Amino acid sequence: MLRPIKHLRSIRAKRFLSTCESYFPDEPKAPILKTSTIPGPKSEQLNNELGEIFDNRATYFVSDYYNSKGNYISDADGNYLLDVYAQISSIALGYNNPELIKTAKSDEMTNALINRPALACFPSTDYATILNEGILSAAPKGMNKVWTALSGSDANETAYKAAFMYHHTKRRNGDFSAEELESVMNNELPGASDMVILSFDKGFHGRLFGSLSTTRSKAIHKLDIPAFNWPKAPFPSLKYPLNEFEAENRQEEDKCLQEFESIIKSYNGKVAAMIIEPVQSEGGDNHATPYFFQQLRKITQDNDVLMIVDEVQTGVGASGKLWAHEHFDLPSPPDMVTFSKKFQAAGFYFSNPELQPNQPYRQFNTWCGDPSKALIAKTIYQEVVKHDLVNKTASIGNYLFSNLKSLAEKYPILNLRGENFGTFIAWDCKDANERGKLLLSLRNKGINIGGCGDYSIRLRPPLVFEQKHADIFLSALEDALKEL
Amino acid sequence: MLRPIKHLRSIRAKRFLSTCESYFPDEPKAPILKTSTIPGPKSEQLNNELGEIFDNRATYFVSDYYNSKGNYISDADGNYLLDVYAQISSIALGYNNPELIKTAKSDEMTNALINRPALACFPSTDYATILNEGILSAAPKGMNKVWTALSGSDANETAYKAAFMYHHTKRRNGDFSAEELESVMNNELPGASDMVILSFDKGFHGRLFGSLSTTRSKAIHKLDIPAFNWPKAPFPSLKYPLNEFEAENRQEEDKCLQEFESIIKSYNGKVAAMIIEPVQSEGGDNHATPYFFQQLRKITQDNDVLMIVDEVQTGVGASGKLWAHEHFDLPSPPDMVTFSKKFQAAGFYFSNPELQPNQPYRQFNTWCGDPSKALIAKTIYQEVVKHDLVNKTASIGNYLFSNLKSLAEKYPILNLRGENFGTFIAWDCKDANERGKLLLSLRNKGINIGGCGDYSIRLRPPLVFEQKHADIFLSALEDALKEL
Numbered sequence: 001m002l003r004p005i006k007h008l009r010s011i012r013a014k015r016f017l018s019t020c021e022s023y024f025p026d027e028p029k030a031p032i033l034k035t036s037t038i039p040g041p042k043s044e045q046l047n048n049e050l051g052e053i054f055d056n057r058a059t060y061f062v063s064d065y066y067n068s069k070g071n072y073i074s075d076a077d078g079n080y081l082l083d084v085y086a087q088i089s090s091i092a093l094g095y096n097n098p099e100l101i102k103t104a105k106s107d108e109m110t111n112a113l114i115n116r117p118a119l120a121c122f123p124s125t126d127y128a129t130i131l132n133e134g135i136l137s138a139a140p141k142g143m144n145k146v147w148t149a150l151s152g153s154d155a156n157e158t159a160y161k162a163a164f165m166y167h168h169t170k171r172r173n174g175d176f177s178a179e180e181l182e183s184v185m186n187n188e189l190p191g192a193s194d195m196v197i198l199s200f201d202k203g204f205h206g207r208l209f210g211s212l213s214t215t216r217s218k219a220i221h222k223l224d225i226p227a228f229n230w231p232k233a234p235f236p237s238l239k240y241p242l243n244e245f246e247a248e249n250r251q252e253e254d255k256c257l258q259e260f261e262s263i264i265k266s267y268n269g270k271v272a273a274m275i276i277e278p279v280q281s282e283g284g285d286n287h288a289t290p291y292f293f294q295q296l297r298k299i300t301q302d303n304d305v306l307m308i309v310d311e312v313q314t315g316v317g318a319s320g321k322l323w324a325h326e327h328f329d330l331p332s333p334p335d336m337v338t339f340s341k342k343f344q345a346a347g348f349y350f351s352n353p354e355l356q357p358n359q360p361y362r363q364f365n366t367w368c369g370d371p372s373k374a375l376i377a378k379t380i381y382q383e384v385v386k387h388d389l390v391n392k393t394a395s396i397g398n399y400l401f402s403n404l405k406s407l408a409e410k411y412p413i414l415n416l417r418g419e420n421f422g423t424f425i426a427w428d429c430k431d432a433n434e435r436g437k438l439l440l441s442l443r444n445k446g447i448n449i450g451g452c453g454d455y456s457i458r459l460r461p462p463l464v465f466e467q468k469h470a471d472i473f474l475s476a477l478e479d480a481l482k483e484l
Numbered sequence: 485m486l487r488p489i490k491h492l493r494s495i496r497a498k499r500f501l502s503t504c505e506s507y508f509p510d511e512p513k514a515p516i517l518k519t520s521t522i523p524g525p526k527s528e529q530l531n532n533e534l535g536e537i538f539d540n541r542a543t544y545f546v547s548d549y550y551n552s553k554g555n556y557i558s559d560a561d562g563n564y565l566l567d568v569y570a571q572i573s574s575i576a577l578g579y580n581n582p583e584l585i586k587t588a589k590s591d592e593m594t595n596a597l598i599n600r601p602a603l604a605c606f607p608s609t610d611y612a613t614i615l616n617e618g619i620l621s622a623a624p625k626g627m628n629k630v631w632t633a634l635s636g637s638d639a640n641e642t643a644y645k646a647a648f649m650y651h652h653t654k655r656r657n658g659d660f661s662a663e664e665l666e667s668v669m670n671n672e673l674p675g676a677s678d679m680v681i682l683s684f685d686k687g688f689h690g691r692l693f694g695s696l697s698t699t700r701s702k703a704i705h706k707l708d709i710p711a712f713n714w715p716k717a718p719f720p721s722l723k724y725p726l727n728e729f730e731a732e733n734r735q736e737e738d739k740c741l742q743e744f745e746s747i748i749k750s751y752n753g754k755v756a757a758m759i760i761e762p763v764q765s766e767g768g769d770n771h772a773t774p775y776f777f778q779q780l781r782k783i784t785q786d787n788d789v790l791m792i793v794d795e796v797q798t799g800v801g802a803s804g805k806l807w808a809h810e811h812f813d814l815p816s817p818p819d820m821v822t823f824s825k826k827f828q829a830a831g832f833y834f835s836n837p838e839l840q841p842n843q844p845y846r847q848f849n850t851w852c853g854d855p856s857k858a859l860i861a862k863t864i865y866q867e868v869v870k871h872d873l874v875n876k877t878a879s880i881g882n883y884l885f886s887n888l889k890s891l892a893e894k895y896p897i898l899n900l901r902g903e904n905f906g907t908f909i910a911w912d913c914k915d916a917n918e919r920g921k922l923l924l925s926l927r928n929k930g931i932n933i934g935g936c937g938d939y940s941i942r943l944r945p946p947l948v949f950e951q952k953h954a955d956i957f958l959s960a961l962e963d964a965l966k967e968l
Contacts, residue, residue: 050612053620053629055604057844063606065599066591076609087602088850100598105589107550109597113860114584115549116828118571120539122547125560128534136537145537150634151851157692161709168708181703185685187711191703195710201669207849208641209694209712219665219675220845224652225645226679227671228693228710341850344600360541361704365691366572366825367635372856376597 019387020464023097024070030472031072031446032080038443040077060448068095071462071469073448081443082472085450089281089313089460092342092380093389097464103379112371119148119368120360127371134378135345138316140323142333143349145356148369152312152340153206156275158363159336159348160210163273163306164193165357195272196228198263198305200235202283202453205275205310214275217283217453231267233260235280236288240415253292260296264303273306273335278324279418281313284453285426287417293328306335306355308348316342317384317463320394320422327421342463343380345373389463390422397422400459400470407474411481423465426458434484441480447473503871504948507581508554514956515556515930516564522927524561544932552579555946555953557932565927566956569934573765573797573944576826576864581948587863596855603632603852604844611855618862619829622800624807626817627833629840632853636796636824637690640759642847643820643832644694647757647790648677649841679756680712682747682789684719686767686937689759689794698759701767702938715751717744719764720772724899737776744780748787757790757819762808763902765797768937769910771901777812790819790839792832800826801868801947804878804906811905826947827864829857873947874906881906884943884954891958895965907949910942918968925964931957 020027034040039047039061046062067074071094073083083091093100103109108126117124135146147162149155177190184191199205199214206212207221213228215221236253239245264271276296280286300307314324316339321327325334336355340346347369350356357363384390401419404427408416412434418425429435435455442449452458461469504511518524523531523545530546551558555578557567567575577584587593592610601608619630631646633639661674668675683689683698690696691705697712699705720737723729748755760780764770784791798808800823805811809818820839824830831853834840841847868874885903888911892900896918902909913919919939926933936942945953 046609046612047607050607053612053615054607055631055840055844055847056607058604058848059607060605062609063601064609065595065601066609068599073606087600087606090600090602090850095599096595097598101594104594104597110585110588111549111580113588113593113856114581115552115579116571116574117547117549118574120542121544122557122571123531123534123538123540123543125530125546125548125550128530128537131537147539150638151849153849154634154638154692160693161691164710165708176703176707180707184703184706184711185700186716187697187706187713191707192711193708207645208638208692209644209697210692210710213671213693216669219660219668220843222668222671223660223664223675223846224649224677226648226694226712227668227676228712229671232670356539359704360539362707363539364542365635365637366574372597 018466019389019392020070020094020466023094023464027070028072028080031082033446034078038075038079038081040075040079042076046076065095070094071465079446081446081448082469083448084459084461084465084473085448086460086462088450089318090341091462092316093383094462094464099379099383100376103375109372109375112375116367117371118366119371120364124371130371130374130378134381135343135347135374138322138381139349140326140333140337143337143351145350145353146347147363148345148347148374150367150370151346152338153208153211155312155338155340155346155348156205156214156308156310157208157210159308159338160197160273161363162336162350162355162357163197163308164195165362166306166355167195167272168193169358195270196230196267198231198233198271198274200276200280201232202235202280202286203275203277204280204282231263233263235286236292238287240417249289250291253288257292257295257299261299261303264299264305269304271305273308274300275308275310277310278314278319278327279424281458282452284456285417285458290328293325294330297330297332297334301332308336308338309334310338312338312340314424315339316380317390317393318342318422318460319424320390320397320420322390324424343377345370345377384463393422393463396465396467396470397425399467401425403470403474407478407481411478423459423461426452426456429455429457431455437484438480441483442476445476445480447476502950503873503876504554504578504950507578507948511554512556512564515566517930518562522559522563522565524559524563526560530560549579554578555949563930565930565932566953567932568943568945568949568957569932570944570946572934573802574825575946576800577867578946578948583863583867584860587859593856593859596859600851601855602850604848608855614855614858614862618865619827619831619858622806622865623833624810624817624821627821627835629834629837630831631847632829632831632858634851634854635830636822637692637695639796639822639824639830639832640689640698640792640794641692641694643792643822644681644757645847646820646834646839646841647681647792648679649846650790650839651679651756652677653842679754680714680751682715682717682755682758684760684764685716686719686764686770687759687761688764688766715747717747719770720776722771724901733773734775737772741776741779741783745783745787748783748789753788755789757792758784759792759794761794762798762803762811763905763908765942766936768940769901769942774812777809778814781814781816781818785816792820792822793818794822796822796824798908799823800864801874801877802826802906802944803908804874804881804904806874808908827861829853829861868947877906877947880949880951880954881909883951885909887954887958891962891965895962896968907943907945910936910940913939913941915939921968922964925967926960929960929964931960
């Protein structure tokens with residue numbers, strides 16, 4: 001007699017399972033705290049051991065990834081924290097996602113890992129298929145080609161290289177001159193380039209030498225490192241709430257646009273490309289309106305400047321669109337869009353075939369990407385589609401935002417931003433000190449969360465973050481704010 | 485009656501199994517050629533498909549890694565080529581090595597792949613152990629710390645950053661000044677650095693913006709890309725055979741050393757570091773003697789210039805030592821040693837704790853390496869030790885070299901080099917045209933082999949390359965040379 005009832009129950013239960021529940025039937029129901037502060041003693045001990053051989057001074061806590069599950073990151077002491085930071089915006093489908101386990105255990109993955117190809121010389125029989133079914137299926141509108149890389153910095157730098165080669169090739173009108181061939185070996189003009197990449201104040205685009213020259217987030221990212229003398233343009237500083245400051249914000253954006261165009265003109269054709277994040281993430285979650293981005297696109301086209309949109313942090317769903325720049329309804333697609341983080345695979349999308357250099361071995365290196373990461377990206381993309389995770393993230397983002405807005409009426413949640421922008425939400429604290437206190441207090445309440453900019457807090461949960469998680473987060477936040 | 489005989493046979497057979505035979509009992513006995521030229525039609529077709537979405541113009545052939553085995557790379561048409569190029573010097577243990585399959589299928593690997601950590605903030609409970617048992621067990625003498633990265637370029641650039649921060653911190657004597665904090669946001673002095681990295685003519689250190697500024701291999705690697713105005717020193721051009729030109733070569737090296745020191749002096753304390761390959765690989769397999777490297781070490785120490793040895797291509801056994809610079813008996817270890825390729829994991833070793841920046845978040849990025857690659861490196865290192873592959877490579881290298889020396893008496897094998905340097909062997913062809921013919925002819929005889937420099941051919945087989953493979957290679961080479 002019991003069997004049919006059980007059966008019915010399980011059907012009923014399944015009918016109401018959320019994506020997260022179906023992925024992670026044994027995800028914790030709430031944070032589990034085993035130690036009074038985090039990091040606990042085991043975390044401290046392991047971190048000290050690590051410090052003997054590796055720079056460990058930025059460690060929050062030592063994580064136990066084997067026991068982490070879904071939205072919960074576990075640590076060496078057996079604590080389980082609700083993770084709204086997700087490896088600096090990287091974990092797309094939650095920890096230990098069963099579909100990713102399948103991919104990791106597949107023969108395709110084994111093959112990719114142990115026979116790692118030099119892709120540009122010896123591409124694998126399945127690389128085109130892996131790209132087509134994954135990274136390229138996910139390509140932003142108007143983009144049908146990709147160059148794969150290994151990190152966000154690498155993606156941006158290869159995009160910069162494509163931009164420089166594109167412009168010089170167009171202007172050269174034929175073969176390299178003897179003078180170019182000789183001078184470049186001494187890092188000198190005319191073989192080397194005096195063109196520049198224009199980036200924005202407070203933008204972050206990576207930490208290698210070219211990308212760091214375009215990064216303008218914080219001094220500590222840049223100090224003591226040689227930099228190219230490349231220019232920066234002002235990024236609008238919007239006032240919140242947006243609907244109360246429409247006129248002022250428009251004026252601010254127009255001022256920035258004017259300055260942007262004036263810098264380009266002053267460089268007299270030497271700005272090869274500009275790079276911009278849809279939301280300046282490391283720099284403090286600074287937003288601009290669709291109008292601003294639309295105008296940028298017009299100005300770049302009018303002035304033959306390539307537009308690179310850096311979606312390393314904003315890409316792959318968190319904004320409530322697959323690519324955050326889809327929010328802007330640009331008059332034409334960007335020239336290149338870079339990605340990494342949530343895809344693990346990195347690189348840049350493009351469509352204009354002339355952004356592929358005019359000769360082989362110009363955009364080239366040993367690996368040229370990594371099929372094992374492309375396989376991960378493929379599964380992530382397919383799961384995102386299958387479970388409609390972008391729309392779900394848009395809707396949970398709205399839920400989060402409206403609740404944060406209510407909290408902001410009672411507590412110092414300043415300049416709340418990211419409305420209708422999925423879970424890509426942030427706010428300002430009074431100052432860095434208060435931000436530090438709030439982050440620490442949240443951690444000790446079982447919420448793993450990160451800051452950005454000088455005094456902001458950012459939300460970066462995975463795409464399997466649901467209402468029950470939002471409720472836990474909001475309640476912990478309210479407690480922490482009360483205690484401030 | 486049959487069973488005991490079988491049993492005996494199998495025991496006897498096992499007694500004589502080489503490392504390669506025990507890894508790959510079904511490795512082909514010789515190249516298998518299914519198409520009259522390589523790439524064959526299926527390779528061409530797949531490459532055309534790939535070309536729709538990815539830069540495919542450097543493709544040799546499309547490889548079937550599933551069917552590749554040991555020293556033999558298979559292609560889309562079912563050809564099997566003896567691979568003495570090994571993904572540009574990268575495949576350490578042969579294709580589809582069973583021990584790497586175990587590692588790839590392990591739970592540790594699954595965990596590392598699907599829960600990819602931001603290592604500097606949320607290191608995993610097992611990262612110290614993975615490093616200690618793998619990458620750090622393999623550390624060159626005098627090195628007990630590591631910074632992990634994602635590629636050779638990345639490894640070199642993070643080493644450069646460490647060098648710049650080290651010098652400026654030492655000179656600053658306290659906190660950053662307000663002027664430094666402000667100017668660096670505009671990429672200007674004094675916050676940005678005007679120190680330089682000194683590299684050598686024909687050296688190759690990568691293709692990102694900082695590493696490319698130190699790369700001096702070929703114009704095509706550098707054209708149209710902005711470069712730092714960093715200096716280069718001459719690299720000795722040795723005459724072969726070495727024993728016939730000892731005096732001339734010493735004179736040449738002394739001239740280069742003088743110029744090296746004079747550049748350093750002329751920069752008046754602004755050379756933060758020099759970088760050098762034990763053998764300039766991309767630049768044409770250019771060797772210098774231990775004397776040259778010993779003197780460099782003395783000069784760098786006398787002048788407070790850090791010495792970075794780039795072992796990206798030379799490292800992990802191919803030279804007949806685990807690290808090629810061990811051939812040089814340096815008066816003291818280098819300050820940093822970079823690695824990638826054969827380890828898949830990349831990064832740099834160091835020992836001086838001051839090469840770890842004075843504050844966290846200075847040497848920092850999202851991934852800070854990749855535990856999945858560190859796991860691969862660990863297995864590679866452990867297998868190298870278990871099977872004594874470095875000494876075996878030293879001995880097979882000697883066998884190869886002496887046979888090539890004999891061939892050089894009859895055929896145009898010019899400036900044969902790499903004696904007593906494992907399988908890290910190269911020679912010059914008459915010119916680029918003849919080199920191209922020889923490489924192609926060898927490919928069509930079932931040997932996958934690569935060039936370097938303007939007219940050189942380099943050997944880069946995996947560490948499981950044995951006498952029988954050497955014999956196949958030598959015989960094919962003789963045939964190809966006859967036909968020239």
